[in-house]
Amino acid sequence: MDMSAGNRKSISLFALIMIGIGSIFGSGWLFGAGNAAKVAGPAAVVAWILGAIFMGLIAMSYGEVGAAYPIPGGMARFGAFSHGPVLGFITGWAVWLAVAALIPIESIATTQYMASWNFSWASGLFDTANHQLTGSGTVVAFLLTVALWLVCYWSVQLLARVNILLTLFKFGIPVLTVAALMASGFHTSNFSSAGGFAPYGWTAVLTAVSTSGVVFAFNGFQAIVNLGGSAKNPGRAIPAALIGALGLGLLIYLALQVAFIGSVPPDELAAKGWQGVNFDSPFVDLAKVLALHWVVTMLQFGAFISPAGSNIANVASSAYMVQNLADSGFFPKKLKEVHPVYGTARPAMWANLVFSVVLLLAAGKSWSALSAVVSAAMVISYLIGPIAVGLFRQTKPDLKRPFRLPAAAFLCPFTFVLAACALYWSKWPNTGLCILLALISVPIAAVVMHRREPGSLVRQFAPAWWMIAFLLWMAVISALGSPDFGGSGLIPGGVDMALVAVSALGFYYWALNAGRKAARDGLARDCYEEETAPQEDSATKETVVVAS
Numbered sequence: 055m056d057m058s059a060g061n062r063k064s065i066s067l068f069a070l071i072m073i074g075i076g077s078i079f080g081s082g083w084l085f086g087a088g089n090a091a092k093v094a095g096p097a098a099v100v101a102w103i104l105g106a107i108f109m110g111l112i113a114m115s116y117g118e119v120g121a122a123y124p125i126p127g128g129m130a131r132f133g134a135f136s137h138g139p140v141l142g143f144i145t146g147w148a149v150w151l152a153v154a155a156l157i158p159i160e161s162i163a164t165t166q167y168m169a170s171w172n173f174s175w176a177s178g179l180f181d182t183a184n185h186q187l188t189g190s191g192t193v194v195a196f197l198l199t200v201a202l203w204l205v206c207y208w209s210v211q212l213l214a215r216v217n218i219l220l221t222l223f224k225f226g227i228p229v230l231t232v233a234a235l236m237a238s239g240f241h242t243s244n245f246s247s248a249g250g251f252a253p254y255g256w257t258a259v260l261t262a263v264s265t266s267g268v269v270f271a272f273n274g275f276q277a278i279v280n281l282g283g284s285a286k287n288p289g290r291a292i293p294a295a296l297i298g299a300l301g302l303g304l305l306i307y308l309a310l311q312v313a314f315i316g317s318v319p320p321d322e323l324a325a326k327g328w329q330g331v332n333f334d335s336p337f338v339d340l341a342k343v344l345a346l347h348w349v350v351t352m353l354q355f356g357a358f359i360s361p362a363g364s365n366i367a368n369v370a371s372s373a374y375m376v377q378n379l380a381d382s383g384f385f386p387k388k389l390k391e392v393h394p395v396y397g398t399a400r401p402a403m404w405a406n407l408v409f410s411v412v413l414l415l416a417a418g419k420s421w422s423a424l425s426a427v428v429s430a431a432m433v434i435s436y437l438i439g440p441i442a443v444g445l446f447r448q449t450k451p452d453l454k455r456p457f458r459l460p461a462a463a464f465l466c467p468f469t470f471v472l473a474a475c476a477l478y479w480s481k482w483p484n485t486g487l488c489i490l491l492a493l494i495s496v497p498i499a500a501v502v503m504h505r506r507e508p509g510s511l512v513r514q515f516a517p518a519w520w521m522i523a524f525l526l527w528m529a530v531i532s533a534l535g536s537p538d539f540g541g542s543g544l545i546p547g548g549v550d551m552a553l554v555a556v557s558a559l560g561f562y563y564w565a566l567n568a569g570r571k572a573a574r575d576g577l578a579r580d581c582y583e584e585e586t587a588p589q590e591d592s593a594t595k596e597t598v599v600v601a602s
Contacts, residue, residue, distance in 0.1 A: 065285045066285070067290070070282060070285050070295040071295045073277050073295075074275060074299030075302060077274025077277040078299055078303040079224060079225065079228065080160055080271075080361050081164070082271030083228050084163055084356075084357060085163065085267055085421050085425070086266060086267030086270070086307065087336060087337075089262075089267050089425075090262045091311070091314055091318075091328055092266075092329055092332065093265070093329075094254060094259045094262040094328075095249060095250075095252060095328040096244065096251045096253075096315050097251055097259045099312060101262040101266070101268050102307050102308055102311055104259070104260075105272060106272060106307075108469075108472050108473075109272035109273070111440075111468070112469060113278075113296045113300055114293070115439040115443045115459055115466065116276075117293040117296050118457050118458060118462075119443060119446070120279040121289045121292045121455065121457040122289075122453055122455050124282060124288030124289070128279065129146075129276060129279055130150060130375040132438055132439070132442045133438045133442070134146070134382060134578075135578060136569050136572075136578055137517040138514065138578045139382060139383075139514065140503060140515050140518040141438075141518040143382060143499045143502075144495045144518060144521055146382070147492065148434045148435045148437075149375055150376065151491055152273075152428065152432045152435040153371050153372045154368075154375070154406050154409050155428045155431060156365070157199060157202075157365055157369060158199050158410045158411070158413050159421060159424050160368065161195040161361065161414070162187065162195050162414070163421045164357050165179055165187060165191050165195040165198065166180055166187070166191075166335060167335045167357030168354070169182075169191065169335065170339070170342075170354060171354060179191035179194055180334060185332075186419035187419060187420065199407075199410055199411065199414060202361075202365040202369065203365075203369050203410070224359040229306070231310070231313070231337055231341075231352070231353065234341075234346055235316075235337075235344070235349075239317070240316040241317070248323045248327050249327065253327070258538075261479055261481060261538070261539065263476065264430065265425075265429060265479070265481060269433065270425045271307060272303060273429075274299065274303070275296055276435075279292060281371060290456060293456075314337070314340065318331055335357075337353050338350055338357075372406045374399070375402075376390075376399065376405055377402050378390075384498065389401045389402045426484050427488060429484075430477060431491065431492070433476045434488055434492050437524075440465070440562075443466050444467070445566050445569040445570070449570060467563075471558045471559055471562070474528065474554055474557075475551065475554055482540035482541050483540065484540070485532040486529050489526070493522070493526075499515075499518075513577070516568070516572070516577075517577055518568075519568070520568050521565070523561070527557060527561075531557075
């Protein structure tokens, strides 16, 4: 793998924190509070707290592994280090899909907010009756996707500089929005009227975590892990940036949610209920109702700045993913090439642009529709993190760990169970669609491994069966589970959740056992140490660094 960008160590701790904050405050804050309130009512506040706990645990598990293996785009390779090449490709594929899918969704968010402009052409970008982009809106989203992609085409260092500037500009916009909404008239009665604090039950709160933008918003932590290899001191920078970005993110998102709930006019709430508060551009539409014209203008400007800052990190992270998959031999080797001057993986970036455009045209109807699917894909991409921590504690006790997850023996299985629950909460058919997309990697892996080592498929696939079985099992439970989560109801509510939790625990220990066996059989080789370990050149007797 080309490590040029990582070896330059050009991103400071401050820049890495700004990348994390910039990713967390992307389009999620523009839509998350409105969508969560529509799904769960005032109890959406609880959804943000639960989501932050879940994402914090996921982030800290990746923080330990990412600090130990400071590779740009490393989330695409951790599965290979733990269980061998087949599982490495399956998990790397899932991570790549989840990150690359963020590129078009940020452009959709900007376009959707542009439809609130007071221009006739702008109003034609979004169909408010069907809640989806029009043909002209899709064209604008396409142009924005290309424009934001071009920002990262030239330099990794330009990424950091531009993102810091954008983050400093956009950070104040949600803060000012909260202050303006609360000053305009805050109605505490909204938290108990229209059906009470949890008008649609607590299952709706769980659904809001996975489908309303909560997981989507906090997913920005991936940018820190994936770009942390380019930091000056990854071992210290990665966990510090994770804690700082997620902590600040939770505070702002809670403030936004509380402000949104308290600012909805009580008469409109009484007439429609929370599910009837249907804002296509939530904060702009609410500001218009409250006649906060300066807030409307600020938000329309922020709808450009926020997604742009997130997309810069998304483009860079997804390029690193492709590089790692190419380096492992499952993607064409051409895709790992890096420009000798600008240090960017241009072939990988082109591949991601093509994927982004295809996804935009095929499924990019609205932010809400696409974010629900993308959030489920994100949860699948999280699965290997806690397993890698638990496994490496057993198989690599001497591994240098600049950051250690406390109480890992408990938190690792607990976090994996939470990830399984979050996948279930994503609701059928979102779960089924994302599992299908993830499993496309299986036949690809079989073809590649057969060509690489004919006759070794049974041996190579042995450490990966737990993941394949887990995904298929989750699809079955999701399809047959409670109607509250989109299922047919064959498995009663309550029983479905218990089944998910207990079975996930079993799959976790199956994964650990498979990983230990893969290490004993020589399948889970520590490729990172092999690539970076100093070796003595027999001709020159000088120490050189081997990099693939």
